Amino acid sequence: MDKKSYSAPPLVGKNLYYFLPQQVDGSVHLQNVLGSKGAHLAEMISMGFPVPPGFTVSADMCQIFYKNNNQLPEFLKKEIQQAMKRLGEEMKCHFGDNNNPLLVSVRSGARVSMPGMMDSILNLGLNDEAVKSLAKQSSDEWFAWDCYRRFIQMYADVVLSVDSSLLVFFLEDLKRLKNYKKDTELTVEDLKKLVQCFKDQVLQATGKYFPQDPEEQLYSAISAVFNSWNNTRAISYRELNNYHHEWGTAVNVQAMVFGNKGEDCATGVAFSRNPSNGEKHLVGEFLVNAQGEDVVAGVRTPLPVTKAMANGKIELTLEERFPSVFKNLNTVCDRLEKHYKDVQDIEFTIEKNRLWILQTRSAKRTFKAALKVALDMLDEELITEKETLFRVHPSAIEQMLHPSLDPKAQKIKMTQGLAASPGGVSGRIVFSPEEAFQAHSRGEKVILVRTETSPEDIKGMISAEGIVTTRGGITSHAAVVARGMGKCCVVGCDEVNLDEKSGQMKVGKYCLKAGDIISVDGSTGEVFMGEVPTLEPQMDDNFQRFMSIVDKYSKMRVRANADHPREAKTARQFGAQGIGLCRTEHMFFGDERIISVRKMILAGKEREREEALEELLPMQRKDFSALFAAMKDLPVTIRLLDPPLHEFLPHRDMEIKELAEKTNKKEETIRERVEALKETNPMLGHRGCRLAISFPEIYQMQVRAIAEAVCERMDQGESPVPEIMIPLVMLESELKFIKELVEQEIKAVQEEKQKTFKYLIGTMIELPRAALVADELANHADFFSFGTNDLTQTTLGISRDDCGKFLPSYVSENLISEDPFATVDQKGVGFLIKRGVKLAREIKPNMKIGICGEHGAEEKSINFFNELGLNYISCSAYRVPVARLIAARSHIGHKEKK
């Protein structure tokens, strides 16, 4: 005996929890100790439902097991022995008595379901002798040997780690030889042969005979469950989800009931409501004379539970074949649903016409079903409005707003990149924005495939159905712009070898050229060969009603990032409560205006620059006026020009030539200027408000356009309040300087137009220094908006355009669990935001503070922002509904925590 074994458990709770009709130790509230499965078994037996009796080994024993060198400690073994004796008394048979054996199932059960954990073992307790008694007792030799065959098969796989495909191979080989279609066609002799064959395989693989001692079987099975808690897959999963390794798993030991004991037996699965569409009626499937996972494993095709589901086909439903069991099942489902206030997914077994419930849990469902169920249950007064909000997962909403590839369609996967913007589309490959534009004009659907995109490509991106890039992360230019447009996009497909010049892309064995058709799934990052059918999105009345409930419960406002009037309209359709970020530079890429922009940049003298700016003024004024009109006096935050000027200049020969003609300059002059403006690290270069320090006239023009646009709207009886935002500020002196510039220009327009209007001047906090001197900046700002994209780039020193090359290694090496451009990095970036908010509110307690990075629609980030007391979040229009839901949930959760 192991001397190191524990003598006494240092725990408060029990080590074993019975669930017997006479004694139920557990309840649904003890999920942390019993696991989800064990807790529900206890709850159901308390409610008087027919649950086979058993007991749950506490999850706390898991750590004890590890500390005891992965051995069950003696005290626990003793308790288990006692429990098995009690269970035998209950079932009127005895564990280990080969003449009247007690058979049990052993199952894992953690507080949350987790991949990689051990599967069930059924019929434990059987051996070469007991199987004979079982045959005699049941007068059913076939049943007994089928149980033994199943037991060895499962035990070998799960406890002894024998390659399970080997055993399955023997089973299938025998069926093929004998020309059987179903397992039920196997004869008793076949089963006996299989048992012998399986035992031989175990001996060969493990060097040991298959264990005949039921106690040894039981201890090994329980140990296997505990060990499975710490297999690699489970550990990775927990790290990824920030679950604690200390939680451990419980183990459920339960007396067997048999669905494979003849034609009056069955096993099945039922849902209290339809998980596909949410309709309120029982649905499910069952198999006659079957056991355990047969239904799920697809050994035979299962039959429908209800007549309605049979769709008039001549199939024998449970409703018809077992009418009284069906009635019972209906009652059980109904009561469980009312008890748990959610759709239940129930496993049941019928033994000799008697119903047994083996498991219940909340049912997984489609978004459509989730929405309907939530609202129906609200109407049925089963749940409150607040609870309704937790019945629909935010990510499901995002899926819903875009067409998607049919999950049932056959697909040939070509490669996988990062899922940058959801949706599913098919189209012909084009390798340049020009081709995209031209093909689109011809009415063709195209997918734009590029190394990466730049602001020059916008026109082509608008023309394409979807965008695929070989570089860049989920906040690269392509990704951000695509999300803004609600366009399907996959980025960072780094397996793809792209040759834009020769018009070819190679990936693995595939070589595609322009014109070939591919399909893109922006929700998974997959790219497929050929066309894949799509499903249309649905925004029905349920959705509208649900969202109206959502907005009742959120404290933070949700705004949209929108640069064009059409995006503003989309944003309002999706319920945006303002524009949190209008990137004025995106307005600069229109056909006419890009020429004026380029003229401005190429200007040698201030006068030339002013002329170009005068050309741009009316265009910008029109943009802003339309934007204000679209938002109907909701707040609109306009960020003044941000990107470095070289982003607007052409780089291709043809374009340079064209520009030379239009501006009357030499091609060489333009090339020189392009060269002179090049930057080593444009992200950290001459951009943002730094442009306005060098060329104040650019911001002056933009501010004038904003102010004149406000006056235009005032003439229409509207009263927009523009929020002018200054980007990339790092110094108090910078903000002061530009604020004065802005104020002077507005004052000038107000005097000219003889009008006064309100306006706010604020700044982006997107550099670490800005967050650290937020108090100084607050003196000169009416509002702050944290630009979490750039703040993440600078705080972590990661260029989002380049991280595609190294971040994947970080994920594969488990160095990071979350993409910092998707979920805000709380320790680094989060610290700066927190400090920024604190410093700013010390100066101005009611300062309006928001964020406008890509984190504005991500759950953990929004929870964080809500805790910090931000006033609003802003995200791309298509993510507004998601963000609204998260904001509401976050606020409810936050208030309840208090």
Place this chain on the structure above:
Amino acid sequence: MDKKSYSAPPLVGKNLYYFLPQQVDGSVHLQNVLGSKGAHLAEMISMGFPVPPGFTVSADMCQIFYKNNNQLPEFLKKEIQQAMKRLGEEMKCHFGDNNNPLLVSVRSGARVSMPGMMDSILNLGLNDEAVKSLAKQSSDEWFAWDCYRRFIQMYADVVLSVDSSLLVFFLEDLKRLKNYKKDTELTVEDLKKLVQCFKDQVLQATGKYFPQDPEEQLYSAISAVFNSWNNTRAISYRELNNYHHEWGTAVNVQAMVFGNKGEDCATGVAFSRNPSNGEKHLVGEFLVNAQGEDVVAGVRTPLPVTKAMANGKIELTLEERFPSVFKNLNTVCDRLEKHYKDVQDIEFTIEKNRLWILQTRSAKRTFKAALKVALDMLDEELITEKETLFRVHPSAIEQMLHPSLDPKAQKIKMTQGLAASPGGVSGRIVFSPEEAFQAHSRGEKVILVRTETSPEDIKGMISAEGIVTTRGGITSHAAVVARGMGKCCVVGCDEVNLDEKSGQMKVGKYCLKAGDIISVDGSTGEVFMGEVPTLEPQMDDNFQRFMSIVDKYSKMRVRANADHPREAKTARQFGAQGIGLCRTEHMFFGDERIISVRKMILAGKEREREEALEELLPMQRKDFSALFAAMKDLPVTIRLLDPPLHEFLPHRDMEIKELAEKTNKKEETIRERVEALKETNPMLGHRGCRLAISFPEIYQMQVRAIAEAVCERMDQGESPVPEIMIPLVMLESELKFIKELVEQEIKAVQEEKQKTFKYLIGTMIELPRAALVADELANHADFFSFGTNDLTQTTLGISRDDCGKFLPSYVSENLISEDPFATVDQKGVGFLIKRGVKLAREIKPNMKIGICGEHGAEEKSINFFNELGLNYISCSAYRVPVARLIAARSHIGHKEKK
């Protein structure tokens, strides 16, 4: 009368401070109130020296003046009237009495000398009547009219803002007409004519007659002094130097003594020791029959004070012409020097063979003189060792270590950039590193002129005498590398239009081609046409002795950034106490090894990469071994590979062709790889320890080379302790991962070689996030080194390679006072460093922490690091002596503050 005038001064101190033989209100300790000039006048008169009597208007009156609408308040005027009366009694004449007028000088005097402040006004009190009395009293009409002429000229310029060049023009015109060479040749008639002419000009320019009322003259002059405190130039200067605007300036009103009263009169300047070489004897210059600024203004060539200075030339020295005055002057100088314990710069006037002292101050001196004077005074027991350290300015040391352009040489300035690395050199222009290398091999001296440099250019940079770039800031690649080499360098000459291809550079009217000679001053940033003679640096015994005193008083160690054994040797010569940063990548650019490096990068498979690394291993081992040997067991911090791999790849066709041949790869393959590795923002890209996550074998090779090198040195009886530094860490998991990698490799080598040795593993803190999670990182690090260059780049979001385009505007708009790459930004970057140190020391109270950015040799930054309790600073070898001095001064200052 102005009703708003103040009735009572709300001040503790006096409004006026007398300095009369009978009453001295001030002293040298009241410089904040009296200004430097007034305080010294008071001090000197207390010591019994012949100082013309007078009084000082307190600097506190300056603010009163502003608050009183820039008017002298009545109470002050009254006090001034009383004081003038008292002064008249002292001088036996009366201010405002045209028959026996008191004449005074009015001078500004702030606590620090400041450009833009008002100059002196002499002979105030004269008018059309008084001049006649003065002539009569002195029996010297010429003297009287010369005084009046001077007075009007100064007053018109300084108080009435009449364009002074106009008056000078009339004076010069008259002299030309009359064929005079000196002012003294003017006749009385000439002077009278000039006075009339000057008065006419004043009338014409101001519309008012020249004021005849002495009181009005006096109040206006005092007001002008107060106003000059707030002129634009003075304000800018104060903002630049963080001087308070509230300080204000004092005003000195002093009875006139006259050096222009005949041949027994003179005016002059004397130094108590020679300010050029520090030798201990009086030197100075004087002019007979002259007044005020004549000596400095160069109206006539002044004569030497001492015979020694006359160098045997037949000149009448002061010593010969005024022997008793000379003796007095000698005594005064001697006593003042002993009193102030520093070399004095004295202004004096001789009136009728009587000596008057008008001013004394610490003398400006050359570095050589400063050094000698400091050590001499130490030996003379005038000052202590600690005081010695404050008598030599750190920046002077840096000058001293490099040859410099002869300041007296004639020069044609071509352009000016940023002073990146000191020294003065001349050479022929080359536009490519290859040309530099070839010209150098032919024995030619060349200046490498480029847009910017990259690591590929190192060979050419070594070959050049100096480097000029048109882009980049003072921490750009060119600047950092040049400073490391101690090579003269000017960067960011953005006026220069460079065409490397055609081999031309244009700037303004100049157009130069390869082969033309230019001269570069790395201490000022100036670039000159043609050759300019240079002065050689001097590191004499005084220097060595001084530095040995320095090291007695510093707490922080000073290490050098050195990448090559030869740099390590230089560093030791300059007294470095270890290597704080060895950038291993600089070792990768040798002729043979760059091929292996490129092979490694181009490797398609891991095996290929390993082969290339095996080639590099012996080379790196040799490097490290030599480095350890050069440092003789002083600590050596080796940073593992940091830059992105693309920096090592060739970009020029020829080089690609060559590489293709040497590696047996297709040119196209190489081009593809170069293209694939390109990054949008390399600074934030795939570099630092991110390389080791993707390619652990690179760091493994480097660590093996370090460990094997240590074993090699151990065989020689040495015992180096390598400090292995991991760059660009942002996550705890990253550091943990790489630390394990490093430890495993060292263990492997130790086992192979059957040796054990100590080593440290630490990390750079160069990203904001790293500083914010320093506690987490401290768990896995033996030391930290703040990489303040990159930390500044990320915290402020400024790319040092690109900031040349916008930072100059920030300076010209007065938005920043200091280049954040030169002086550490305390509010942003400094906050992060402080927090990082705090968090780290909470985990490991004695953790070794240093910095290795360019801030390691800058005064304010070092003071800051000293206050934070850092263990060491590291800077380029040539700046080590400077840093040592600052560190010592900083520690003394810090301790005295406590």
